[in-house]
Amino acid sequence: MSHASPRPAVHVSVAVIGGGQAGLSMSWHLKQAGIDHVVFEKREACHEWRHARWDSFCLVTPNWQCRLPGFAYAGDDPHGFMLKDQIVEYLDAYIASFDPPLHQGVEVTHVARRAEGGFTLRTSEGDYSADQVVIANGVYSQPVIPRAAERLPSDIAQLHSSNYRNPQQLPDGATLVVGSGQSGCQIAEDLHLAGRKVHLCVGRAPRSPRVYRGREVTDWLTESGYYDIAYESHPQKATVREKTNHYLTGRDGGREIDLRRRALEGMDLYGAFRDIDGTTLRFAPDLTRNLDEADRSYNNIRQLVDQHIAAQAIDAPMEPPYTPPWAPPAEREALDFRDAGITGIVWAIGFTPDYRWIDLPLFDGRGHPVHRRGVSPVSGAYFLGLSWQNTWGSGRFADVGKDAEYLLGEIQAVRQAPRAAA
Template sequence: MSRLVPVPGGDLDGLHRSVVVVGGGQAGLSMSHCLTQRGVDHLVLEKGELANEWRDRRWDSFCLVTPNWQCALPGFPYDGVDPGGFMLRDEIVDYLRRYAESFRPPLVEGVEVTRLRVDGEGRFTVRTPAGTLTADQVVVATGPYQVPLTPRVAERFPDGVAQVHSSAYKNPDQLPGGAVLVVGTGQSGCQIAEDLHLAGRRVHLATGSAPRVARRYRGRDVVDWLEDMGYYRRSIDEFDDADAVRMRANHYVTGRDGGRDIDLRAFAAQGMVLHGRLAGVRDGVVEFGADLRRNLDAADAVSESIKDSCDSWIAKNGIDAPEEARYVPVWEPEHDGPTTVDLAAEGITSVVWCTGFGRDNRWIDLPVFDGRGYPAHHRGETSFPGLYFLGLPWQWTWGSGRFCGVAQDAEHLAEQITRKRLRGNDFEVPWLSGTPVTTYPGADEWIAPRTVA
């Protein structure tokens, strides 16, 4: 078990800290930096190594899809020579390593938290293989991408077809020779399909409803326009359908080779085989839905609507930006009906499942989740006093969970944590006492007093 900061006594058993941060990625490190700046004693627990998710669960050619200048962790803005470029996987890991070295967080690596509870005295108990420690407050910064999700239909593929989830995909040579079926057209699915396509592999791609965005428009990266228009700073409270917004798929685009559009129609014109949504598998034959045209048109429509917003912004502010012709589809499906593919006849020997991730919060033995297992919170603060989440998509803004927005969220939580330390524990834990929550300054806006029946 390696440690960036030694732990007294050689293990964690019996140790107490004001704050325990669970997770040592960009969110956990950002939280640690903000707590360090405020002089709050704390400990960061990481089940793997520093930046483990970036190092071990990204493919070899992976790069950011947002420009480097958006990497603005607390106290550590991007300091490289290519602010408009896109860091590769190993460069991201190095950025996080240098960030940790800049303030030496009390980070313990190789320790997984297996249970989080509250004891009879109202303190959090944090169980790990290295012992059980206690804390006054806990920040869960484990991120949204924890458990790879593979649909049950995967069980129906023939035994001879290799299957891998996007979290375990590394490069085309990892897969057996032959054609590859990629399932899913979110960011990972489109980029992995491109990776295989550029390597000369025959690719079949099962599309979904994810939107796309142009890489550049009217002389600038679209992210630059969106930043100027304030999109990354829009709060979740501005939307009537906040839950639906949080569950939206990200727009697909790439930063590969300096950044470019991902145009599935262009891939099809070059030989990639596009299908609708995967519908089933029977006796080695894969069935696809009749929604390919709809999926492509919807993705293009989102991209064009973003350009409309850019045009309006440019006109409103009198910005001198070059005119640019709008996108014209370079390929159309031959028909709108369902399709089938015989795996053996097409020489498909492997499947890459780009079907996303789920959360696994079973180790948190506290009632802070909604019916879907999502943590109920406001700006990362839960209704359970002293328990917070950090690094969630749309935690507060579109930038939350990204390198560009996690600093604001971490600063906010650090302020709440500090205020609670200064006040002391002036409220009871309702699930222990059976009494209503005693609200505190700023909490009455969103915490309704609750009583356990």
């Protein structure tokens, strides 16, 4: 009985791993430069936007910031906030606009150096080799759920934020949302506005104003050049990559989120989640501090806008300083979920990247990518789509294309180096 021999490894100049906005942006630049490449996506292109967002999800940045390379937003609502289905339509139109060499449903399971130079890639459709590789699979690979969740009884419904869709998905009763980043705050609001009783564990995520002194804050920060500050020049340099995104929303035409006001409306707030002991949920006594720190961030952004307005002598209306409308009367460190009528929990404490399939010395002692503007210590290996890879807009629709353009220059320099040596 004969057996078909495995096909020889297919060679490409550049392998791009990940078919989200980062991988697609890289592909656009490579295609414009005439460099042969393949984009591997283990699910379907832009899977997270299609299948890991709730029904009322919308962008938190205005539509005009959707400026993927060669495909800036051209709709009639530049200062609006695209809904989930509109985001998917924008991305599908982007793919159709330049027909990238996408291999969808193909998982890359191993990347390593090749003895003769370049890299080997093991994939679910066979082996490949590449002169250079761009790792653009994102930082939202593995949902984080604490091990303490395993001690909850089976009648308590549990969802990660990536699996939440709408309030009807959860059983009748109160819901605990753990985490106050962008997803946690917006999901808590989604439940609250639907008339659900919400308990929210508030972490250390900062918050942002939406409109200040007559303009969208995004416009002010863009005009002032704040969004163009490079990581290496940022005053918070060593910590800015560790910070959670500011919470606000594009819902209802765009507005800020003030958890203190939600507390006045009946949302119960607690400090960071700590543990579960029988039917008792335990929280850190840090609610006051976390709310104060979020407000400090909010006021700092306002101050940046004030400084820009003053420096440019812009005529803009004044606004009164922010006055907190509510403060926690005491720190609540425990809650019996049975007594509170909690029937569901949404874990909104983020994701952790999965780089176990990369057999290259690209990571530090904590497993984080080592890079400068996406260029790794290994010649020919790059990262794209990381938070603060270079600026605030890195990884986002706003500036991921600029990062991809920079990496194109690095890729071309490596390609030309052997010719120069010859």
